[in-house]
Amino acid sequence: MIILVDAMGGDNAPEDIVNGSMDAINEAEGFDIVLVGDSQKVSRIINERKFDSPRLTVHHAGDVVTNEDKPTKAIRGKRDSSMVVAFRLLKENKGDVLLSAGNSGALMAGALFIVGRMKGVDRPSLPAIVPTKTGSALIIDSGLNTVCKPVNFLQFGIMGSVYMKEIFNVDNPKVGLINVGAEQSKGNDLIKQAHSLLTKSSLNFMGNIEGKDIMLGGVHVAVCDGFVGNVALKLLEGTAIYFFSNIKRILSKNFLNKIAAAIIVKDIKKFSHRLDADEVGGAPILGVKGLVIKSHGSSNAKTIKNVIINRAYALGKTAILKKLNDQFKDWEVEDIEP
Amino acid sequence: MIILVDAMGGDNAPEDIVNGSMDAINEAEGFDIVLVGDSQKVSRIINERKFDSPRLTVHHAGDVVTNEDKPTKAIRGKRDSSMVVAFRLLKENKGDVLLSAGNSGALMAGALFIVGRMKGVDRPSLPAIVPTKTGSALIIDSGLNTVCKPVNFLQFGIMGSVYMKEIFNVDNPKVGLINVGAEQSKGNDLIKQAHSLLTKSSLNFMGNIEGKDIMLGGVHVAVCDGFVGNVALKLLEGTAIYFFSNIKRILSKNFLNKIAAAIIVKDIKKFSHRLDADEVGGAPILGVKGLVIKSHGSSNAKTIKNVIINRAYALGKTAILKKLNDQFKDWEVEDIEP
Structure with missing residues (x-):
């Protein structure tokens, strides 16, 4: 299982996001992590700890979605941001779960516009x-x-x-x-x-x-x-x-x-x-076609570690998308524009 | 100051309401209490404690508004209920503050229909x-x-x-x-x-x-x-x-x-x-022409004692009705029907 982590999202990014990811790998098995974000900044944090594991890789993204950005505009406009790049990797099946502590509205917009709403669901x-x-x-x-x-x-x-x-x-x-x-x-x-x-x-x-x-x-x-x-x-x-x-x-x-x-x-x-x-501060956006997990904005390294292990990895192991799809596949709902 | 207490309202009425009223008189000065309710039942509780004070009197009311009653119907139909009789006494200036632990909706309806909404207030x-x-x-x-x-x-x-x-x-x-x-x-x-x-x-x-x-x-x-x-x-x-x-x-x-x-x-x-x-469980209905205090439904004797002293008596001493009136007298709001 590959977990895509938005390294630049959240109040304590990238330090705590990157450190939490390394901690998660140290503590649990069964998944690899791709850190999406400014490769120079992210690599520096990894190197400072002399951390070296084939389970952790970095995927470069030069831009960042901030909390001040308007959600839809950020998702449509900031195509090189860590969040949007992570979404694209998820969409292209280059990862199984996406995790971000960044702008909630933008994460929701990305889940809707890039990953897509699940058929039959009116509001994720x-x-x-x-x-x-x-x-x-x-x-x-x-x-x-x-x-x-x-x-x-x-x-x-x-x-x-x-x-x-x-x-x-x-x-x-x-x-x-x-x-x-x-x-x-x-x-x-x-x-x-x-x-x-x-x-x-x-x-x-x-x-x-x-x-x-x-x-x-x-x-x-x-x-x-x-x-x-x-x-x-x-x-x-x-x-x-x-x-x-x-x-x-x-x-x-x-x-x-x-x-x-x-x-x-x-x-x-x-x-x-x-x-x-x-x-306990992480939860998935339910009702979209992929596993997108929101960790709270002030997530520290401990939060990120816990959310990776207990939410991202735990959900990735389940068949939750199929189960949800089974529930909603026969529903007819009008189109929505968030 | 005369405090009108609905002796029959609340989950623990009349026992706790009557006992709380006696306790309040024992603990504090400055007010008299009129217990409105079934005079036989109320007097029995008073006599059991051999309580005797000129500050406590009973005003008979033979009927009761229950929690199952529809608010407006109860206020309009149950004219001999303890709550409606207490409202009438308040309206006729035979008391300064009304206190009830009974049906909230009915208390609100009574405050609106019998006491009346304060000029300029849209929703009490x-x-x-x-x-x-x-x-x-x-x-x-x-x-x-x-x-x-x-x-x-x-x-x-x-x-x-x-x-x-x-x-x-x-x-x-x-x-x-x-x-x-x-x-x-x-x-x-x-x-x-x-x-x-x-x-x-x-x-x-x-x-x-x-x-x-x-x-x-x-x-x-x-x-x-x-x-x-x-x-x-x-x-x-x-x-x-x-x-x-x-x-x-x-x-x-x-x-x-x-x-x-x-x-x-x-x-x-x-x-x-x-x-x-x-x-602390008592508060006034703000925005009506009189002082009507709601004590929570499960009020026990201690609650009633505290609400009498710290809310009914305390509010009765202030000029809150005048102060509120000063705030709203120049407002124009449409009529409402709750």
């Missing part, structure tokens, strides 16, 4: 995994689609269920619709129509759920539009920071508390890692 | 206070208005600012618009229009904020529609449960950890109280 979606009381749950959509039609919620539910089956081995994933109350009559018209579509589907649909239920582990797939999903994810991130800063304050309050801290610090750290985006 | 709103890294922030709207127009976001910002000034003594409250990114170009059309209105206003508007920023304390007033606000609040509630159940698991894991627990348990409990809805 970016999901996000969150830890829950009983395991993990997928929030889908997590920000790509801030305005949705009822059918999008249904398709998010289907894509999310396939993903949870393939990557988390959940047998018959429980799907919930994020709403302002559990009763069927709750929410606005859009949500009520989505509820009706999900009820009629063959998904394991549990009905409406509230924000609370996500964390209590009632469902495996929490369906929402990208506006709600993004606010929820960012709120979770902020809440984790708030919590741990308070715990830290308590544990350093006085001499006795510091003794307590010494006893439980390892357990607290282990718990905080569960909530750490650097541990 | 229910805010909610959340703890943050630097103090407290108000999420407005927290669930009453699941579909909003741009002007509603602006009015939420104004009402929220007045509330934070009056109750939390925040001088020039910072207002943020909850969005999927900080840049002005982010979000859907509705949010962009709201952003534009807020920018032109005289509010201390900080621009877009993400879910994360709420918890980090960047703003005092976080403006959003009731769908987003409700999901956020419930998610926060679920995250708190998730977090403390993990802390509890860590602190009881083994003998040494239990020693650590003994040292820090008081500090942890104090922190968890900050996030406890029973400590």
Whole structure:
């Protein structure tokens, strides 16, 4: 398996992207990595570590898509950027999975225009995994689609269920619709129509759920539009920071508390890692014809290493594209222009 | 000051409502309470505690608005219900503040139809206070208005600012618009229009904020529609449960950890109280002509006591209705039918 890594995308590129890639090769087997980006800069980072493995190669791309670039314009205009070149390699089957921590909108645009939308899918979606009381749950959509039609919620539910089956081995994933109350009559018209579509589907649909239920582990797939999903994810991130800063304050309050801290610090750290985006922060764009994985913009070397091993390589081993294709091949949806 | 308490509203009514009212009188001065509800049931709870104070009286109402009742129908049809009778007393100036833990929709309908919308306000709103890294922030709207127009976001910002000034003594409250990114170009059309209105206003508007920023304390007033606000609040509630159940698991894991627990348990409990809805779970419906306070449905005696003292009595002492009226008296908005 060949994993194409956009070496120039993300706040900490290229250093952390390149280092994370080397770490991934040191830690796991089964894949090669092609680093796409400025070959001089990338090679310098590799040489600094005196890293030498036939599993790591560099493919030159002289330009970069920045966070300031307009997505569609960047994908169409910056033909020599690391992201666009990586997309082209994926399209030409010179790689199996593409990974980038760069401009999310551009990554989405590239996935749509270069890789192409999967037949039958109206809106591809970016999901996000969150830890829950009983395991993990997928929030889908997590920000790509801030305005949705009822059918999008249904398709998010289907894509999310396939993903949870393939990557988390959940047998018959429980799907919930994020709403302002559990009763069927709750929410606005859009949500009520989505509820009706999900009820009629063959998904394991549990009905409406509230924000609370996500964390209590009632469902495996929490369906929402990208506006709600993004606010929820960012709120979770902020809440984790708030919590741990308070715990830290308590544990350093006085001499006795510091003794307590010494006893439980390892357990607290282990718990905080569960909530750490650097541990889990990568997800595929579902609903396009290739495996395109978004790692969060502030990815550091640890994130990149984890996302390569636990998302890019893990997804590359599954038959997720075929499974998704089977779900959607008979759907008829109108063309979209993102 | 007379506080009208709907003795029959809420999951734990009338027992906890009546007990919380007695506790409030025991703990604080400055107000009398009229318990509105089934006089036989209410009196029995009072007599069981041998409670006797001229500050507590009972006003009989034989019927109850339940959570299953349709809001408007209940307010128009159940004329002898504790909620409707309490509203009538408020309207007739036989009380200064109304407090209920009952059916939210019905409380909103009563506030609109019996108390009446404040001139110039398009959509009254229910805010909610959340703890943050630097103090407290108000999420407005927290669930009453699941579909909003741009002007509603602006009015939420104004009402929220007045509330934070009056109750939390925040001088020039910072207002943020909850969005999927900080840049002005982010979000859907509705949010962009709201952003534009807020920018032109005289509010201390900080621009877009993400879910994360709420918890980090960047703003005092976080403006959003009731769908987003409700999901956020419930998610926060679920995250708190998730977090403390993990802390509890860590602190009881083994003998040494239990020693650590003994040292820090008081500090942890104090922190968890900050996030406890029973400590802070009450808020006024802003934008109507009277002081109507919603306490959450599962309010227990402690909640009711706190909401009476820290919300009903505290708000009753302020000039919030006049302040809000000053803000909106020159606005022209179309009539609404909730």
